Amino acid sequence: MKTIRIGGALGYWGDRSDALTDLLHGGPLDYVIMDYLAEVTMSILQKQYAKNPGLGYPHDFVPLMKQALPILHDRRVRLITNAGGLNPLGLAKVLLSTARELGWPDLKIGVVHGDDLMMRMAEFAGQGIEFRHLDSGASQNEIPGKITSSNAYFGAFPIAEALTFGADLVLTGRVNDAALALGPAIYEFGWEASEYDFLAKGTIAGHLLECGGQASGGNYNGAWQDVPDLDRLAFPIGEISEDGSLIITIHPSQGGRVTPAILAEQLLYEIGDPSAYVVADVICDVSQLEMEDLGSNRVRVFGITGHPPTSSYKVSMSYEGGYRIAVGLVYTWPDCAAKAKASSELVLKRLAKLGIRYRDVLVSIFGDAAVHGAMSHKIDDPNEVYLRMAFVVDDAETADRISREMITHVLCGIPTGCLFDEIRPSPHRQIIYWPSLIPKSAVRPMVEIIGGAE
Amino acid sequence: MKEIPLARIAHGRSGDKGDTVNCGIIARKPEYYEVIAHQVTAERVKAHFADFCKGTVTRYDLPKIQAFNFVLTEALGGGGTASLRIDPQGKTYAAALMRMRVQVPDAWDC
Numbered sequence: 001m002k003t004i005r006i007g008g009a010l011g012y013w014g015d016r017s018d019a020l021t022d023l024l025h026g027g028p029l030d031y032v033i034m035d036y037l038a039e040v041t042m043s044i045l046q047k048q049y050a051k052n053p054g055l056g057y058p059h060d061f062v063p064l065m066k067q068a069l070p071i072l073h074d075r076r077v078r079l080i081t082n083a084g085g086l087n088p089l090g091l092a093k094v095l096l097s098t099a100r101e102l103g104w105p106d107l108k109i110g111v112v113h114g115d116d117l118m119m120r121m122a123e124f125a126g127q128g129i130e131f132r133h134l135d136s137g138a139s140q141n142e143i144p145g146k147i148t149s150s151n152a153y154f155g156a157f158p159i160a161e162a163l164t165f166g167a168d169l170v171l172t173g174r175v176n177d178a179a180l181a182l183g184p185a186i187y188e189f190g191w192e193a194s195e196y197d198f199l200a201k202g203t204i205a206g207h208l209l210e211c212g213g214q215a216s217g218g219n220y221n222g223a224w225q226d227v228p229d230l231d232r233l234a235f236p237i238g239e240i241s242e243d244g245s246l247i248i249t250i251h252p253s254q255g256g257r258v259t260p261a262i263l264a265e266q267l268l269y270e271i272g273d274p275s276a277y278v279v280a281d282v283i284c285d286v287s288q289l290e291m292e293d294l295g296s297n298r299v300r301v302f303g304i305t306g307h308p309p310t311s312s313y314k315v316s317m318s319y320e321g322g323y324r325i326a327v328g329l330v331y332t333w334p335d336c337a338a339k340a341k342a343s344s345e346l347v348l349k350r351l352a353k354l355g356i357r358y359r360d361v362l363v364s365i366f367g368d369a370a371v372h373g374a375m376s377h378k379i380d381d382p383n384e385v386y387l388r389m390a391f392v393v394d395d396a397e398t399a400d401r402i403s404r405e406m407i408t409h410v411l412c413g414i415p416t417g418c419l420f421d422e423i424r425p426s427p428h429r430q431i432i433y434w435p436s437l438i439p440k441s442a443v444r445p446m447v448e449i450i451g452g453a454e
Numbered sequence: 455m456k457e458i459p460l461a462r463i464a465h466g467r468s469g470d471k472g473d474t475v476n477c478g479i480i481a482r483k484p485e486y487y488e489v490i491a492h493q494v495t496a497e498r499v500k501a502h503f504a505d506f507c508k509g510t511v512t513r514y515d516l517p518k519i520q521a522f523n524f525v526l527t528e529a530l531g532g533g534g535t536a537s538l539r540i541d542p543q544g545k546t547y548a549a550a551l552m553r554m555r556v557q558v559p560d561a562w563d564c
Contacts, residue, residue: 039472040534135472135527214467221548222465222482260519261465261480268478268523270469274514290518303518321536362531362538371540372550373505390538432536433472 003241004188006181008209010034010081013041013058015212019235020064024071026234026251030188032072033180034081035210036061042149042174043318043431045085046118054094056087062094066102069095072168073104080159080180084171086149088113089448092171096451108452110162112172114445117150117315117438129442131317134435143434145319152313152438155280156202157193158445159183165449174316176279178206181238189242193281200284200306201244207277208248208266208301209238215248215266217256222265229255249298258299260291276307280314280440283307312437321430322359325399326390327406329417333383336416337368340387343414347389347406356401360392387417392430399427455559461552462564464490468548473533474509474525475544477551481520482564490522491515493556499524502554503547524551 007023010016013036023032036058049056061083072079084091092109099107117124124131131140131150154172156179162170164187172180182202185191191198208215215236217227234254239247250258267286271277277284283306290303331339344363351358367385369376389406393399403424410417463486466479479494481487500511509527516522530544531537541547558564 039470135474219467221467222480261482264480264519264521265465265467265478267519268476268480268516268521269467270471271476271478271523272471272474272514272525273512274516274523287514287516288518289516324535324538326538360538364540366540371546372553375502375505375550375553377553388540392538428535430536431534432532433534435472 001241001243002188003239004030004184006031006033006184006205006209006238006240008033008212008215008236008238010036011210011212011214012036012038017060017064019212020068021071022232022254023235023251024068024075024077026254029075029077029237031184032077032079033206033209034079034083035177035180036081036083037085037174039316039433040318040431042086042151042316046149049086054090057085057091058083061091062098065095065098069099069102069104069107078163078168078170078184080170080183082172082175082180084111084113084173086116086173088171088173092450095169106451106453108166108168109450110165110167110170111448111450112154112158112162112170112175112445113448114443115152115154115173115175117152117443121147121150124438124442127442129438131315131436131438134437143319145321145432147317147319148431150315150317152315152443153280154313154445155179156182156186157281158447160186161447162449163187166452167449177210178203178279179281181206181209182281185240196282196306196308198244199282201246201304202240203279203282203284204286204301204304205238205240205246208263209236211266211269212236213256214269215263216250216258217262220262220265222261227257231255246301247294247298248301258297260293260299263291263299263301278310280309282309311440313440313443315436315438317434317436318431319434321432322392322394323396323399323427324390324392324430325402325425325427326388327403327425328386328388329406329409330384330386330420331414332416334381336382336385337365339414339416340365340385343387343409343417344389346413347409350405351402354401354405356398356405358391358393358398358402362390364388396427455557457555457557458564459552460494460554460556463556463558464552466548466551468544468546470530470533470543473530474527475529475547476526477524477548479522479524479548479551484520487517487520489556489558494522494554496524498554499551502551503529
């Protein structure tokens, strides 16, 4: 029976960049997937794209490919990634020239696009598509700021199509994260759009791989002391067979572990109802999922079923809010928590005197239940605390005035306040997420092949 | 019976979807599953996160892997970069849930 091995080499833009080469060098693989796009990543890319039309994708992907393309070529491993971001065609062109320089002149890239809805928002409005908020039901017209990105999540079939055309590398814009792994399974095994159980199994394989090291012992909350060598953490590998059976494992002689408990944490990561995990191609049911520990970092995952998909693609939109700034001071023993509290009240009084207005403020005292509030246990008279005051304001100038006021409290305020690290932090524009849906009939994935032999 | 924090019989991971956070909770041993099922109810979890979760709490059970998924809506102060919170993506919510007190038999070595 045919089996493919897919490695999950990235959990998000900013994750370990050496994981890819470790995966490629560590043992046999057929495919590698890399998930770059978190919920608001598209709006970050949108901002960069607006300033530089040559960007719109994670800029560090190109230097990473300079390292990886020769290995992918020699080992005949195909890479599938959503690193295309807002500009998969632009990235593909850059990579073709990179490949030529590296001596891979006939690199063939499959580009999946059509997910970017920004240019078509007026057209959709004309069709009566309202982009209602998935949770609150509010209409798009109620969005209180400028929309900065709008992308549909496509499924795995366009990826499979690109592979059918012989793509060595598949670059997508927004797709379901798990589609990166389901795509090659569809291509290799000829799974049909109506074979829901198969599609669900491939999707869950992708879900287990899409967060990289979280499936092999990273951020593991169980017996974390027993996970060896996180400094050289092996990223996870899914062995998917044509009958839909699935084993999750890692290369030998690298760090990390694969156990049912570790995989259970990743299985439940960022999901809702386990009997209805919805992606573009299928609705997956993992409520009856089981795992069997085969030993030697191999776990068999089974009991996954699938149901027909919905008639919509999920859409992630984002819009601009105000400006955020977080400022703070350290206070030391004695009475540091009381001093920090008094200081926060004093700062707010000063802002009132100076006529500095803010939309929202959150006062937190690190070292005194800042993260979990009333759920925390009491600590009497800690050695030091950090007062953090986070604000939302209308503009960057107001944020700057707040950070200037904060540093005056070292000499003019409550005693033993001390500054550290970034004394004048920079404000950041809030990017607010707006999840929605679009009828599948309104938008179509496009597959383009570029490069290849002349 | 003795009272212990949930952390002694379970572990878990949490994450976000917009302003929603979910906590995947796994029994450390199969025999702990029923205790968690009886005592760590959606109502108790809602009360535990009273200051954090302004929406609803739903519990989903996965008996074959002795796990539960708790979904908390309106729980991240807006979520993502909109939130002023220290943990706007809910990465530590499962750890906060681990503080919940549960009653277990005295004989349990946990």
